[in-house]
Amino acid sequence: MRTVVRHRLFWPAAVLVVLLLSNLISSPGFFSVTLQDGHLYGSVVDILRRAAPLILVAVGMTLVIATGGIDLSVGSVMAISGALACVRIADGAGWAVAVLAALALSLILGLWNGVLVSVIGIQPIIATLILMVAGRGIAQLITGGQIINVTDDAYRVIGAGYALAIPVSVLIAAAMVAVAVVLTRRTALGLLLQAVGGNPVASRLAGVHARRLTLLVYVFAGLCAGIAGLIYSSNVSSADSNAAGNLIELDAILAVVIGGTALTGGHFSLAGTTLGAVLIEALNVTTVTLGIPVETTLLFKAVVVVVLCLVQSATFRTLVLRRRKNAIGAPA
Amino acid sequence: MTDSTPAVLEMAGIRKVFPGVTALDGVDFRLFPGEVHALMGENGAGKSTLIKVLTGVYDIDGGDVRLAGSPVRFAGPLQAQQAGISTVYQEVNLCANLSVAENIFIGREPRTLGRIRWGEMRKRARALLARLDLDLDVTAPLTSYSLAIQQMIAIARAVDIDARVLILDEPTSSLDAGEVEQLFQVVRRLKDDGVAILFVSHFLDQVYAIADRMTVLRNGRLIGEWRTAELPRMQLVTAMIGKELATLEEIEEQPRAAAAALERGEPVVEARGLGRRGAIEPFQLAIHAGEVVGLAGLLGSGRTELARLLFGADHADEGTLAVGGRPVTIRSPHAAMAHGIAFSSENRRTEGLVADLTVRENIVLALQAARGWTRPLPRRIQDELVAKYVAALQIRPADPELPVRTLSGGNQQKVLLARWLITEPKLLIVDEPTRGIDVGAKAEIQRLVAELAGGGMAVLFVSAELEEVLRLSHKIEVLRDRRLVEELDNTGGLDADRIMRTIAEGTSQ
Numbered sequence: 001m002r003t004v005v006r007h008r009l010f011w012p013a014a015v016l017v018v019l020l021l022s023n024l025i026s027s028p029g030f031f032s033v034t035l036q037d038g039h040l041y042g043s044v045v046d047i048l049r050r051a052a053p054l055i056l057v058a059v060g061m062t063l064v065i066a067t068g069g070i071d072l073s074v075g076s077v078m079a080i081s082g083a084l085a086c087v088r089i090a091d092g093a094g095w096a097v098a099v100l101a102a103l104a105l106s107l108i109l110g111l112w113n114g115v116l117v118s119v120i121g122i123q124p125i126i127a128t129l130i131l132m133v134a135g136r137g138i139a140q141l142i143t144g145g146q147i148i149n150v151t152d153d154a155y156r157v158i159g160a161g162y163a164l165a166i167p168v169s170v171l172i173a174a175a176m177v178a179v180a181v182v183l184t185r186r187t188a189l190g191l192l193l194q195a196v197g198g199n200p201v202a203s204r205l206a207g208v209h210a211r212r213l214t215l216l217v218y219v220f221a222g223l224c225a226g227i228a229g230l231i232y233s234s235n236v237s238s239a240d241s242n243a244a245g246n247l248i249e250l251d252a253i254l255a256v257v258i259g260g261t262a263l264t265g266g267h268f269s270l271a272g273t274t275l276g277a278v279l280i281e282a283l284n285v286t287t288v289t290l291g292i293p294v295e296t297t298l299l300f301k302a303v304v305v306v307v308l309c310l311v312q313s314a315t316f317r318t319l320v321l322r323r324r325k326n327a328i329g330a331p332a
Numbered sequence: 333m334t335d336s337t338p339a340v341l342e343m344a345g346i347r348k349v350f351p352g353v354t355a356l357d358g359v360d361f362r363l364f365p366g367e368v369h370a371l372m373g374e375n376g377a378g379k380s381t382l383i384k385v386l387t388g389v390y391d392i393d394g395g396d397v398r399l400a401g402s403p404v405r406f407a408g409p410l411q412a413q414q415a416g417i418s419t420v421y422q423e424v425n426l427c428a429n430l431s432v433a434e435n436i437f438i439g440r441e442p443r444t445l446g447r448i449r450w451g452e453m454r455k456r457a458r459a460l461l462a463r464l465d466l467d468l469d470v471t472a473p474l475t476s477y478s479l480a481i482q483q484m485i486a487i488a489r490a491v492d493i494d495a496r497v498l499i500l501d502e503p504t505s506s507l508d509a510g511e512v513e514q515l516f517q518v519v520r521r522l523k524d525d526g527v528a529i530l531f532v533s534h535f536l537d538q539v540y541a542i543a544d545r546m547t548v549l550r551n552g553r554l555i556g557e558w559r560t561a562e563l564p565r566m567q568l569v570t571a572m573i574g575k576e577l578a579t580l581e582e583i584e585e586q587p588r589a590a591a592a593a594l595e596r597g598e599p600v601v602e603a604r605g606l607g608r609r610g611a612i613e614p615f616q617l618a619i620h621a622g623e624v625v626g627l628a629g630l631l632g633s634g635r636t637e638l639a640r641l642l643f644g645a646d647h648a649d650e651g652t653l654a655v656g657g658r659p660v661t662i663r664s665p666h667a668a669m670a671h672g673i674a675f676s677s678e679n680r681r682t683e684g685l686v687a688d689l690t691v692r693e694n695i696v697l698a699l700q701a702a703r704g705w706t707r708p709l710p711r712r713i714q715d716e717l718v719a720k721y722v723a724a725l726q727i728r729p730a731d732p733e734l735p736v737r738t739l740s741g742g743n744q745q746k747v748l749l750a751r752w753l754i755t756e757p758k759l760l761i762v763d764e765p766t767r768g769i770d771v772g773a774k775a776e777i778q779r780l781v782a783e784l785a786g787g788g789m790a791v792l793f794v795s796a797e798l799e800e801v802l803r804l805s806h807k808i809e810v811l812r813d814r815r816l817v818e819e820l821d822n823t824g825g826l827d828a829d830r831i832m833r834t835i836a837e838g839t840s841q
Contacts, residue, residue, distance in 0.1 A: 207668075
């Protein structure tokens with residue numbers, strides 16, 4: 001099994017290395033990292049810093065996808081979280097109060113998704129589509145339709161600050177990845193999630209509380225998106241209901257898929273997801289340094305998604321095999 | 333209907349092989365115009381495969397199919413339909429939101445210049461239904477009619493495609509007695525019109541009421557073809573279930589205590605009038621420690637439904653369940669497990685194992701689920717438990733880190749049993765633990781069940797194979813048409829014939 005996982009991560013890792021190396025063509029000093037004023041500077045650090053919100057969102061998404069679900073609302077939750085934090089700060093609340101309020105709301109939004117999916121039984125894509133669409137409206141309601149600018153140095157540290165020479169946002173993302181890894185691999189959560197995603201009927205008959213676990217992963221995904229929203233709004237010192245987390249759900253799903261977690265649920269890889277998120281950000285940076293127009297980035301991403309999904313699809317594989325052998329599949 | 337009229341459909345030496353299993357092995361089947369022919373057999377006998385061959389879903393690996401004398405080979409369901417073979421499935425395959433007429437003609441509406449001729453369509457729909465003696469408002473939505481009528485509308489649609497052969501695949505499974513009679517009137521009319529009808533049902537009474545002829549399959553082989561009038565029920569049941577091959581190792585004749593001796597004290601689990609509408613009628617059942625209770629009955633008789641109620645996989649509408657004498661409410665498998673009940677499902681693949689997880693992960697799943705996610709079973713203990721049961725049950729290959737899907741059926745079954753054994757249940761319910769596995773593994777599992785009961789565990793043993801139910805059980809509960817009809821003490825005089833008689837007639841008299 002270990003060799004298979006290694007194999008799965010081999011290609012994204014190889015693509016990442018090639019992408020990074022290709023930057024050397026137009027920017028020979030791409031890999032140089034310097035220490036200025038006790039802060040690490042350099043393109044590689046920059047990629048990680050920019051990838052931090054995506055890593056967070058994608059980690060939450062990984063667990064949701066492991067149960068066979070999906071969460072389209074993460075971008076909207078980011079916008080709501082950032083909006084609430086900025087409005088509270090603009091109203092004169094302390095940064096800590098604002099952050100806690102935003103995180104609490106994110107948990108509630110995650111709970112909403114979880115209830116729709118696991119208790120009421122709506123298909124995940126539809127259930128989370130509701131908040132994806134309505135969430136932007138909620139964010140605008142919170143900000144009163146304005147872009148809220150804040151000047152709170154403490155709040156700014158979350159997205160733009162440094163600690164121990166490393167960007168705080170990168171530390172937060174790393175911490176959340178670590179939390180997710182410990183939660184899933186040090187407890188039995190990982191096994192039970194994989195069981196639910198792999199065969200929900202069998203899991204229920206084995207006594208797994210499939211509903212409760214499903215609820216839990218949506219709450220966790222909400223929390224991750226909320227933190228990502230704080231990082232985003234803190235970095236730009238403002239809350240923009242439309243720009244925050246715009247289309248990040250698609251990048252997050254892509255990161256999960258690149259990382260070797262199948263959209264059908266079951267086995268998941270948090271390391272793979274993190275790698276996938278960094279790869280996507282590296283791709284964005286690379287297209288800029290190489291001077292490729294932004295439109296090409298989107299096209300290339302689309303091609304990667306299509307190819308990866310096709311290769312993962314059992315139906316597609318049997319279709320190809322059937323074509324080749326002209327044989328008929330196994331009994332129903 | 334006499335043998336002098338040429339058969340409309342003749343299948344000879346049909347062979348269909350799937351990876352690892354021969355689903356059909358040299359099966360012959362013929363169908364005459366104007367007859368209702370029942371295709372009989374237990375699960376895995378090959379009925380579905382044969383129907384799928386006939387309707388062009390599967391290609392065959394051997395044998396030939398002749399329709400009205402000329403050889404045919406269908407490349408897909410559409411071709412079979414165009415050749416005059418129509419199928420009506422168990423679930424109504426119509427669009428609930430469309431009208432009756434639209435449902436009948438969907439996809440082949442009468443048109444002029446691309447415009448649908450609604451009047452013509454309604455007229456033809458009425459005429460078609462009149463042929464079946466049905467007087468319906470063809471403009472009303474499908475859902476305004478009962479399931480039985482919907483089923484008949486599906487039949488009307490099927491026969492309008494100029495059907496020479498009509499396949500009815502368990503058309504009565506969701507109908508009540510009155511509706512079944514309605515449906516049968518329609519079937520008889522079609523028969524009189526010369527349509528050849530292939531009828532599949534698990535309800536013996538219905539088969540005897542409607543079929544002129546029967547073909548019985550077992551394990552992918554043809555057992556025989558009979559006229560219904562010449563095949564007593566007893567003989568039919570024997571043909572379907574069969575006698576076990578003598579190659580099976582005998583369980584060492586350990587002195588099996590009489591059920592009466594075990595039935596002192598509180599039963600481990602007792603069902604009092606437990607029932608669920610549409611699944612199993614209310615039943616009484618008590619299972620004591622050290623006792624093996626066998627459930628016998630044909631497919632669809634309610635065997636699995638009864639087991640699922642005890643485990644909380646389905647909710648009972650009425651009655652109570654007592655564990656160790658105390659009434660309990662069990663609303664989920666998790667709750668049942670907390671009371672020491674374990675259930676190994678008959679569908680290893682869909683309801684038992686998680687195919688992508690490893691042997692170890694599958695074995696510890698239930699125990700881990702019982703503990704909850706916050707209290708992980710330490711890896712060392714997992715490895716010890718798994719190693720112990722891999723050795724005890726002789727699971728091969730003995731590598732706990734292999735994905736469970738790579739194991740053979742028999743070994744997968746042992747993994748599933750191991751999952752429940754490590755939870756140390758008081759009552760173990762095993763549903764068809766020996767189905768689809770080789771003879772050696774079968775004997776091992778039977779011996780294991782006997783040993784577990786010897787060690788004081790209560791076991792509910794569900795199997796379609798009477799021989800193994802007889803060999804293992806202290807008492808046998810016989811089910812028929814979703815009702816527990818009789819409890820037989822397995823002491824001395826009981827034999828398979830007696831049980832079959834009970835299954836066939838409803839009583840042992």
